[in-house]
Structures are given as structure tokens and as C-alpha cells.
Amino acid sequence: MYAVEVRDHIMIAHSLPGEFFGPAQGLHGATFVVDVAFYREKLGPNDVVVDIGRAQDVLKAVLGAVNYRNLDELPQFKGKRTTTETLAHYVFDRMAEALRKSELGEESKGVSKIRVTLQESHVARAWYEGAVGA
Amino acid sequence: MYAVEVRDHIMIAHSLPGEFFGPAQGLHGATFVVDVAFYREKLGPNDVVVDIGRAQDVLKAVLGAVNYRNLDELPQFKGKRTTTETLAHYVFDRMAEALRKSELGEESKGVSKIRVTLQESHVARAWYEGAVGA
Amino acid sequence: MYAVEVRDHIMIAHSLPGEFFGPAQGLHGATFVVDVAFYREKLGPNDVVVDIGRAQDVLKAVLGAVNYRNLDELPQFKGKRTTTETLAHYVFDRMAEALRKSELGEESKGVSKIRVTLQESHVARAWYEGAVGA
Amino acid sequence: MYAVEVRDHIMIAHSLPGEFFGPAQGLHGATFVVDVAFYREKLGPNDVVVDIGRAQDVLKAVLGAVNYRNLDELPQFKGKRTTTETLAHYVFDRMAEALRKSELGEESKGVSKIRVTLQESHVARAWYEGAVGA
Amino acid sequence: MYAVEVRDHIMIAHSLPGEFFGPAQGLHGATFVVDVAFYREKLGPNDVVVDIGRAQDVLKAVLGAVNYRNLDELPQFKGKRTTTETLAHYVFDRMAEALRKSELGEESKGVSKIRVTLQESHVARAWYEGAVGA
Amino acid sequence: MYAVEVRDHIMIAHSLPGEFFGPAQGLHGATFVVDVAFYREKLGPNDVVVDIGRAQDVLKAVLGAVNYRNLDELPQFKGKRTTTETLAHYVFDRMAEALRKSELGEESKGVSKIRVTLQESHVARAWYEGAVGA
Numbered sequence: 001m002y003a004v005e006v007r008d009h010i011m012i013a014h015s016l017p018g019e020f021f022g023p024a025q026g027l028h029g030a031t032f033v034v035d036v037a038f039y040r041e042k043l044g045p046n047d048v049v050v051d052i053g054r055a056q057d058v059l060k061a062v063l064g065a066v067n068y069r070n071l072d073e074l075p076q077f078k079g080k081r082t083t084t085e086t087l088a089h090y091v092f093d094r095m096a097e098a099l100r101k102s103e104l105g106e107e108s109k110g111v112s113k114i115r116v117t118l119q120e121s122h123v124a125r126a127w128y129e130g131a132v133g134a
Numbered sequence: 135m136y137a138v139e140v141r142d143h144i145m146i147a148h149s150l151p152g153e154f155f156g157p158a159q160g161l162h163g164a165t166f167v168v169d170v171a172f173y174r175e176k177l178g179p180n181d182v183v184v185d186i187g188r189a190q191d192v193l194k195a196v197l198g199a200v201n202y203r204n205l206d207e208l209p210q211f212k213g214k215r216t217t218t219e220t221l222a223h224y225v226f227d228r229m230a231e232a233l234r235k236s237e238l239g240e241e242s243k244g245v246s247k248i249r250v251t252l253q254e255s256h257v258a259r260a261w262y263e264g265a266v267g268a
Numbered sequence: 269m270y271a272v273e274v275r276d277h278i279m280i281a282h283s284l285p286g287e288f289f290g291p292a293q294g295l296h297g298a299t300f301v302v303d304v305a306f307y308r309e310k311l312g313p314n315d316v317v318v319d320i321g322r323a324q325d326v327l328k329a330v331l332g333a334v335n336y337r338n339l340d341e342l343p344q345f346k347g348k349r350t351t352t353e354t355l356a357h358y359v360f361d362r363m364a365e366a367l368r369k370s371e372l373g374e375e376s377k378g379v380s381k382i383r384v385t386l387q388e389s390h391v392a393r394a395w396y397e398g399a400v401g402a
Numbered sequence: 403m404y405a406v407e408v409r410d411h412i413m414i415a416h417s418l419p420g421e422f423f424g425p426a427q428g429l430h431g432a433t434f435v436v437d438v439a440f441y442r443e444k445l446g447p448n449d450v451v452v453d454i455g456r457a458q459d460v461l462k463a464v465l466g467a468v469n470y471r472n473l474d475e476l477p478q479f480k481g482k483r484t485t486t487e488t489l490a491h492y493v494f495d496r497m498a499e500a501l502r503k504s505e506l507g508e509e510s511k512g513v514s515k516i517r518v519t520l521q522e523s524h525v526a527r528a529w530y531e532g533a534v535g536a
Numbered sequence: 537m538y539a540v541e542v543r544d545h546i547m548i549a550h551s552l553p554g555e556f557f558g559p560a561q562g563l564h565g566a567t568f569v570v571d572v573a574f575y576r577e578k579l580g581p582n583d584v585v586v587d588i589g590r591a592q593d594v595l596k597a598v599l600g601a602v603n604y605r606n607l608d609e610l611p612q613f614k615g616k617r618t619t620t621e622t623l624a625h626y627v628f629d630r631m632a633e634a635l636r637k638s639e640l641g642e643e644s645k646g647v648s649k650i651r652v653t654l655q656e657s658h659v660a661r662a663w664y665e666g667a668v669g670a
Numbered sequence: 671m672y673a674v675e676v677r678d679h680i681m682i683a684h685s686l687p688g689e690f691f692g693p694a695q696g697l698h699g700a701t702f703v704v705d706v707a708f709y710r711e712k713l714g715p716n717d718v719v720v721d722i723g724r725a726q727d728v729l730k731a732v733l734g735a736v737n738y739r740n741l742d743e744l745p746q747f748k749g750k751r752t753t754t755e756t757l758a759h760y761v762f763d764r765m766a767e768a769l770r771k772s773e774l775g776e777e778s779k780g781v782s783k784i785r786v787t788l789q790e791s792h793v794a795r796a797w798y799e800g801a802v803g804a
Contacts, residue, residue, distance in 0.1 A: 001530070001531050001532065002487050002490070002491075002528070002529070002530050003528065003529050003530075004486070004487065004526070004527075004528045005526070005527050005528070005529075006525060006526050007390065007524070007525040007526070008525070009389045009390060009391070011292075011296050011297060011298050011388070011389070012296055012297050013281035013282075013295045013296050013297035013338070014281075014297070018180055020180045020185070020241070021180070023335070023336040024279075024336055026336060026337065026338070027281045027295075027338040028279050028280055028281050028297060028335075028336040028337060028338065029279060029280050029281035029282070029296060029297010029298055029299075030279050030297055030298070030299045031297075031298045031299040031300075031388055031389050032299075033389065033390050043485075043487055043488070046420055046422045046423070046483070046485075047482075047483040047487060047488050048485050049487055049528065051422070052526060053424065056525075056526075067291070068291040068292055068294060068296040069294065069295075069296060070281070070294070070295040070296065080181075081180070081181040083177075083180075083181045083182050084138070085136050085138065085177055085181060085182055085183055086177070086181050088136070107422070120279070120299055121277045121279070121299050121301065122141070122277060122301050122792060122793075123140060123141040123142070123190075123277070123792075124138070124140050124141070124186060124190075125138075125139050126136070126137065126138045126139070126183065127136070127137050128135070128136050128137075129135050130135065141792065143791045143792060143793070145694075145698050145699060145700050145790070145791070146698055146699050147683035147684075147697045147698050147699035147740070148683075148699070154448045154453070154509070155448070156455065157737070157738040158681075158738055160738060160739065160740070161683045161697075161739075161740040162681050162682055162683050162699060162737075162738040162739060162740065163681060163682050163683035163684070163698060163699010163700055163701075163740075164681050164699055164700070164701045165699075165700045165701040165702075165790055165791050166701075167791065167792050201693070201698075202693040202694055202698040203696065203697075203698060204683070204696070204697040204698065204699075215448070215449040217445075217448075217449045217450050218406070219404050219406065219445055219449060219450055219451055220445070220449050222404070223404070254681070254701055255679045255681070255701050255703065256409070256658060256659075256677065256679060256703050257408060257409040257410070257458075257658075257679070258406070258407070258408050258409070258454060258458075259406075259407050260404070260405065260406045260407070260451065261404070261405050262403070262404050263403050264403065269798070269799050269800065270755050270758070270759070270796070270798050271796065271797050271798075272754070272755065272794070272795070272796045273794070273795050273796070274793060274794050275792070275793040275794070276793070286582055288582045288587070288643070289582070290589065311753075311755055311756070314688055314690045314691070314751070314753075315750075315751040315753045315755060315756050316753050316755055317755055317796065319690070320794060321692065324793075324794075348583075349582070349583040351579075351582075351583045351584050353538050353540065353579055353583060353584055353585055354579070354583050356538070357538075375690070390524060390525075390543070391524075391542060391543040391544070391592075392540070392541070392542050392543070392588060393540070393541050394538070394539065394540045394541070394585065395538070395539050396537070396539075397537050398537065409658065411657045411658060411659070413560075413564050413565060413566050413656070413657070414564055414565050415549035415550075415563045415564050415565035415606070416549075416565070425603070425604040426547075426604055428604060428605065428606070429549045429563075429605075429606040430547050430548055430549050430565060430603075430604040430605060430606065431547060431548050431549035431564060431565010431566055431567075431606075432547050432565055432566070432567045433565075433566045433567040433568075433656055433657050435657065435658050469559070469564075470559040470560055470562060470564040471562065471563075472549070472562070472563040472564065522547070522567055523545045523547070523567050523569065524543065524545060524569050525545070554716055556716045556721070556777070557716070558723065616717075617716070617717040619713075619716075619717045619718050620674070621672050621674065621713055621717060621718055621719055622713070622717050624672070625672075658677070659676060659677040659678070659726075660674070660675070660676050660677070660722060661674075661675050662672070662673065662674045662675070662719065663672070663673050664671070664672050664673075665671050666671065
């Protein structure tokens with residue numbers, strides 16, 4: 001199995017409703033350093049997993065929708081908790097959708113799995129990984 | 135699959151008996167930067183994998199039993215070699231036990247796998263991962 | 269010259285008023301990984317720069333006043349821009365004050381300089397350093 | 403499952419033929435920080451995954467064949483594109499061969515899988531992982 | 537003293553003529569992760585050291601002149617050895633020139649010193665720092 | 671001012687006598703990741719600060735005297751506390767001595783300052799820096 005992973009980041013505000021979250025119930029924020037890994041069994045005709053430049057561009061576009069924002073005010077998170085875990089899934093869904101729409105180019109057709117990791121500090125991170133259909 | 139990973143560290147002395155270990159047969163020591171990853175298929179009611187604060191507290195308690203110690207003198211390692219690999223398994227066992235005893239709280243019930251990584255230097259690390267039963 | 273540096277972090281929300289700041293004018297947030305370095309010419313009686321445990325405790329207390337908060341609502345930042353640079357100076361002032369009040373203990377009397385570094389992402393950081401009086 | 407991972411690096415020149423590669427078609431270069439992870443279900447008689455010293459020596463020997471070279475001129479890459487992905491596979495093949503030839507010693511007999519990661523910058527990396535036969 | 541530091545990278549080929557350089561005499565290459573730090577005594581009207589976005593843009597433009605290139609063929613390095621040290625000075629000169637030409641904007645007028653660090657691997661780096669005139 | 675910095679590491683046992691040190695009074699240990707930076711105003715005839723290969727060899731030799739050892743039993747530390755600070759000074763003294771004895775080669779004659787950093791964990795480090803005479 002091959003994989004390629006690219007990195008970018010976002011700086012967002014949010015709050016996490018529910019007694020469970022203690023001080024994180026209040027409005028605070030985070031830098032999430034975001035790594036997206038693309039997996040495939042065999043390489044494509046150009047001997048790569050994905051076009052790394054396009055992968056970085058698509059990731060930047062996906063993150064651009066939430067970067068420098070207060071997530072509490074964004075419609076896509078209405079009624080949802082923006083935990084690191086659910087944000088990892090959110091980025092996963094957007095990247096998988098971009099793959100299905102061929103936004104990463106022909107080269108990316110064989111990608112079978114994506115993993116999205118959000119590092120929230122030097123001591124904590126979360127990720128979501130799953131298959132991506134044709 | 136979701137995962138959350140938290141980090142802490144220990145500073146210990148030990149020796150590794152057996153000609154195989156060369157200079158590490160003598161008493162020496164290590165800082166182990168310890169990462170514990172918790173995996174689960176679906177998030178719990180609070181949209182997290184585990185209560186990250188409790189995970190950090192439990193990890194600190196587990197590591198507290200060996201931190202600042204000479205492992206050669208601890209009863210739990212009597213007759214055992216404290217290689218990085220066996221220490222990773224030791225921390226895994228303690229964390230899995232804490233999960234079974236619900237020390238990480240109700241939120242952690244769906245955790246199905248744990249991975250424990252010990253980084254011993256900027257050029258070497260070891261890990262152990264395995265399923266955790268209900 | 270000797271130095272000792274310890275690390276902790278905060279997760280905050282804030283906005284940066286002024287056209288100059290572009291998208292950062294809106295409410296967003298950051299994880300700041302905070303390093304505080306203490307400098308002195310000669311070591312004290314215990315052969316250390318500072319009591320590293322107390323340094324970590326004092327840093328945690330200083331950061332506790334802003335951690336998990338929206339800085340726009342805190343009285344100490346009223347009428348001020350909480351850029352990474354000014355936050356580095358804010359932490360510096362609190363740490364220098366703690367030193368003057370002997371909160372780091374007798375051992376820290378010879379400290380002559382402090383540097384506070386705030387890493388806001390994997391590609392950007394800021395710091396402030398200055399002398400600390402007796 | 404246990405694993406041990408060791409790190410080394412190479413500094414090479416190469417070009418990537420094909421319009422797909424844009425500016426990377428020209429002769430340029432890279433530092434690849436190389437991590438090799440060895441996996442096995444149960445530890446051997448010395449309670450380790452592999453003899454870490456021998457693993458580092460074998461990795462250094464494998465990398466020595468390409469370190470400080472222009473890959474475009476090396477016979478083993480004739481007619482091949484030396485993308486990060488194919489280089490990860492190349493190092494994997496050499497490490498797997500060394501395992502089969504017992505160059506890592508008796509201790510390494512139970513290794514069932516290898517993963518080779520090449521980090522090409524602070525924002526991009528690739529890896530190849532696969533089973534290694536007896 | 538305040539400072540702000542931003543990061544980018546280049547991937548280049550080059551050779552280092554002279555017996556002194558051993559295997560590095562041949563054509564090889566490197567990824568240089570480049571950090572540029574800007575220092576100033578007092579902050580400007582916007583409470584920052586420099587406009588961090590413009591600093592990143594100027595750095596990318598400076599690095600763009602050498603990124604993905606074989607330095608042996610570039611006119612600006614004709615008759616010069618492109619050691620990590622001289623490349624750090626090269627980037628310093630270009631950044632200092634950009635500052636003098638106000639390419640980083642009015643906000644950057646108080647910058648008194650620049651440091652340019654090139655990390656060539658996980659175990660080696662070099663830097664050059666110097667004053668920048670008005 | 672130019673600088674070049676190289677990295678290696680040691681894994682040692684030791685104890686820190688004195689009530690001040692709390693749990694670190696007992697025998698424990700540490701991995702110290704050691705960075706040595708060499709500073710000079712102007713480059714030598716080969717356009718480098720030092721011969722980086724020789725610098726790494728000399729550092730490895732210096733560290734070899736303490737690596738995999740219990741520092742409490744070494745004659746050079748008899749009656750001394752091996753705090754991270756004093757160990758940084760110890761490595762500094764050995765590196766400065768090697769420079770004076772020309773063990774780093776003719777190329778290193780212009781080095782005017784050395785800084786030795788010991789990272790003891792992901793959250794703490796210490797360093798010592800000083801001038802080195804001709």
C-alpha cells in the first residue's frame with residue numbers, strides 16, 4: 001500500500017456545548033495543523049499516488065471555507081459540535097467529495113482510502129480515516 | 135475509524151541484560167515520550183472518542199508508577215527485560231485495564247483499539263497496538 | 269550563559285481589529301504553544317537555572333488566566349490588540365513579575381533575561397525577550 | 403502488533419520527466435528523511451522486534467547506494483521515475499531483501515511487515531508498506 | 537526585543553567543488569526548510585513586527601528564484617560554492633533588499649535584524665544573521 | 671554572524687542529590703538530544719563554518735564517553751550534580767577543547783562561540799553558550 005500525505009493549517013474559534021466539555025464550553029479557539037493522507041494499492045501512470053500540487057490546492061480550498069472563522073456561526077456546523085473528531089470527519093467528507101468530482105485530476109482515480117489528522121497542540125491530535133468510493 | 139492521541143513522558147533508568155544488548159547491558163536511562171491513541175468506529179454522545187482530559191489524567195497516573203524510577207528495582211518488571219517494546223506493552227496493558235474499569239468514563243465505552251508509542255530519541259521509537267475488549 | 273526552557277500551550281479565541289489584518293479581523297482562534305526560556309550567567313547552589321517544576325507551575329498559572337477564553341472579552345486586553353507579538357510580551361510581563369515576587373523560589377534569583385516564544389502554527393511564531401530586574 | 407521504527411536520511415538530485423511534473427521536470431533535489439518501521443506479532447527471544455543497531459546499519463548501507471548521488475545517472479533507476487513513492491518502494495525492496503538474507507540477524511525472523519516513509523519537506527511525505535515473506 | 541519568524545522550503549540540486557567536500561562534490565541535492573526571523577525593538581502601529589502575510593509572500597518570491605533548480609546552472613551562483621551557509625546569506629541579502637525597497641510594507645520599517653535558517657536534515661542546519669539598515 | 675548546528679543523542683542514568691530535586695533524587699535516566707552550534711563572523715576558505723562531518727564525529731566521540739552510562743559512577747562527575755545545565759557545560763568544555771586541539775580541522779579556526787543544547791523531553795531543554803578562545 002502506498003500513501004502520500006500533505007499538510008496545511010487553520011485558525012478557528014468555536015465553543016463546545018455540554019457540561020462534559022468543562023472550560024471548553026466557552027468560546028475559545030485552536031490552530032489545527034491538518035494532514036491529509038491518500039492511500040492506494042498501485043501507483044497511476046505518473047508513478048504517484050496523487051498530483052501533490054493539486055492535493056495541496058484542494059486542501060487549501062476545503063480549509064478556506066472555515067479558516068479564520070468562528071465555527072459557531074457557520075451554517076454547515078449548525079446544531080453540531082465541532083470537536084476535533086467531527087472536524088476531522090468534516091475535512092474527510094470534503095476531500096472525498098473532491099476526489100469523486102475528479103478535482104484532484106485523473107491521476108487520483110485509484111485512491112481507496114483517506115486519513116485526515118488534526119493536531120490541536122504539541123500533546124493532542126485526532127484523526128478520521130475511511131474508504132473512498134469510486 | 136476515529137482516533138484521539140495524547141502525549142506525556144517518563145524519565146527512567148534501566149539495564150538490558152543479555153550479550154545481545156551490547157553497551158545497553160549496563161545501567162543507563164531514557165526519556166520516553168509516550169503517545170497513547172484510542173480508536174473507535176463511531177463517536178459517543180458527546181462527539182468525542184474519549185474524554186481527552188481524563189485520558190491525560192489516566193496516562194499520567196499510569197506513567198507515575200514508573201516515572202523517575204530505576205526499572206531494575208520495580209517489582210512489576212522483576213525477571214523481565216524492559217525493552218522499549220515491552221514497556222509499550224506494559225503501558226498498553228495498564229491503559230486497557232483502566233478502560234475496562236471505566237476510569238476514562240462512560241464516554242470511552244466504544245473504544246476498540248489502543249496504540250502506545252514510545253519515542254526514545256529523535257531517531258528511534260517503538261509501539262504496541264491491540265484490541266481492547268468490553 | 270546558561271538557559272532553561274519549558275513548554276505549555278493555550279487555546280484561545282480573539283479578533284484583530286484593523287483593515288491591516290484582513291480575514292483575521294473577524295473572530296477566529298489559535299493554539300499557541302508557549303516556550304519560556306530563563307537565562308543566567310552562573311548557576312545557583314543547586315546547579316540549575318531555575319526550579320523547573322516551579323517554572324512549569326508558574327507558567328501554567330499565568331496561562332490559566334487566558335486559556336480557553338475569548339481574549340476580546342478579557343479586561344486585561346481591553347483596548348489592546350492581542351497579536352502574537354503583544355501576547356508574547358504579556359506572558360513575559362507576567363513571568364517577570366512572578367520572578368520579582370520570588371514565586372519561582374530562591375533558586376531563581378540570578379535570572380537576568382527571559383524569552384517567551386509563541387508558536388501559532390507549523391510555519392509561524394513570534395517571541396519577546398528582555399532583561400528582568402532584581 | 404509490535405513495531406520498531408528507525409530514522410536516517412539521504413540528499414539526492416533527480417528530475418521527474420513528464421509534463422505532469424511541471425517545474426520538477428528539471429534537475430532539482432531533495433533531502434529525504436527516511437523512517438523504516440518493522441512490524442511483528444510477537445517479540446523474539448530478546449524481547450525486541452529487531453536488533454535496532456543492525457537495523458540502523460542495514461538502513462545506512464541501503465541508503466548509501468543512493469546518498470549524495472544524482473539518481474538520473476544510477477543504473478537501478480534507468481527508465482524509471484524516482485518519485486517519492488517509487489523511492490519508498492525501492493528502499494522497502496532493499497530492506498525486505500536484507501531481512502530475507504538474515505542481514506538483520508536471527509532476532510528479526512518474525513518480522514511480517516515493513517513500512518518505509520520518506521519525508522521530503524515539513525509539509526509532504528510518502529510511504530510504502532507491505533508484507534515481507536519468510 | 538520582538539521577533540517574528542516564518543517558514544517555507546526549497547528543493548534544489550547542486551554540487552560542492554573541492555576535495556574538502558568528499559561525496560558532496562558530486563551532483564546531489566537537498567530540501568532546505570527555510571526560516572526567516574525579523575527582529576525589532578518596538579512594534580509598529582499595528583502591534584506587529586511585520587505583515588506576516590507579506591513576509592511569507594516575499595519569502596516565497598525570493599525562494600522561487602532557486603526552487604526546483606540546479607544551482608550549478610544559475611548565474612547568481614556562478615563561481616560560488618552553494619554551501620548551506622552561503623545560501624543562508626543569499627536569502628538574507630534578498631530579504632534585506634526587499635525590506636529596503638519596502639516590499640514588506642510600511643509596517644516593517646523598524647526591523648533592525650534578520651536571521652535566515654536553513655535546515656538541511658533532521659540533524660543539521662545553518663543560519664546567517666545580521667543587521668539591516670534603514 | 672554564521673552558525674552551523676549538528677545533532678546527536680545520549681541515553682544515560684543518574685541521580686540528582688538534594689531535597690530540592692524531589693523524585694529526581696532517586697536513580698532515574700534521560701535521553702538527551704544534543705545540538706551543538708558553532709558560530710563565526712566570516713566563513714573559511716571552503717565557505718563553511720566547520721567541516722560538518724568532522725563536527726559530527728567529534729561530537730559522537732565526546733558523547734561516547736557518557737553514552738549508555740550511569741553518570742553517578744563516572745570519575746569526571748565525582749562530587750558534581752549532573753543537572754541538564756551542568757551536562758550542557760560539560761559537553762561545551764569538551765567541544766571547546768577539541769576546537770583548541772584542532773580536532774575539527776583547519777577549517778574551524780575562526781569559530782568564536784559554541785552553544786550546546788540538551789533537550790530532555792518534548793517540553794524541557796537547557797543550553798550553555800560561551801566564547802571559545804584561539
